Amino acid sequence: MAAHPPAAQLVTCDMTISLDGYTGGLHHPSEGFMRIMEWAHHAYAWRSRQNMKGGDRNRDSEMIEEVFQSAGAYVMGRRMFDAGEEPWGSEPPFHAPVFVLTHRPRDPVVRGGGTTFHFVTEGLVHALDLARAAAKARNVAISGGADTVRQAIDAGLLDILRIHVAPVLLGGGTRLFDGLEHRITELEPVDAWSSERVSHLTYRMAKAA
DSSP: OOOOOOTTOOEEEEEEEETTSBSSOSSOHHHHHHHHTHHHHTBHHHHHHTTOOOOBOSHHHHHHHHHHHHEEEEEEEHHHHHHHHHHHTTSOSOOSEEEEEOSSOOOOEEOGGGOEEEEEOSOHHHHHHHHHHHHTTSEEEEEEOHHHHHHHHHTTOOSEEEEEEESOOOOSSOBSSTTOTTSOOOEEEEEEEEOSSOEEEEEEEOOOO
C-alpha cells in the first residue's frame, strides 16, 4: 500500500537542459553535460556541497541552496548513479538518503555527510514511497536522469518541475522530453528568471481530473 505523505510534502525535479532540449551531448555526453551545468558548478552552494573552495554567492547559488535544504530524500536512475558515483567522491552533495532505480540489486552504499544510496528494484512508485517516508516533512527530489523524469511525468507523480536552460545548442544527445508525445501534458507557470549563465523556469504539474 502506498504511503500517505504529509500535506505539504512535494515531489520536485530540477533538470538542466541545453536550449535545444538535451541533457547531454550526442558524441561527447560528458562534455555536453559539463557545459550545460557550468552555471551550477560556478555557484558557491554547489561547490561547498562538493567540499570545493570558492564559488559565486549569487541568486543561482541561493536557489541551489534552497533546493538542497527543501529535499529530505532523492530518487535517481541507475545510470545517473553509475555516472556520478566516482565524481561525487566520499561525500556526495545530497546529504540525505538516495533511492536508486535499478534492475541490478546491490547493498546500500554509505557515504559521508549523511548520504546513503539505497538500490530499489521494485520500480519508481515504490522508490518514491520509500523516499517520502525517509524525507519525513521535507520534499522528495527526483534528480534524473531523463528516463526517470519522464516516468514521473507520465505517471502523474511529479508536483514541481524546474527547468534550467543553458544558453548553448548541443545539436544532439538525450532529449529530456522524448517519449511523452502520446498525450498533452499541462503545466502551470510559477516563476521565471535568468542570470548571466542560465534561465530558470518553474512549473507546477497539472493533476489529472
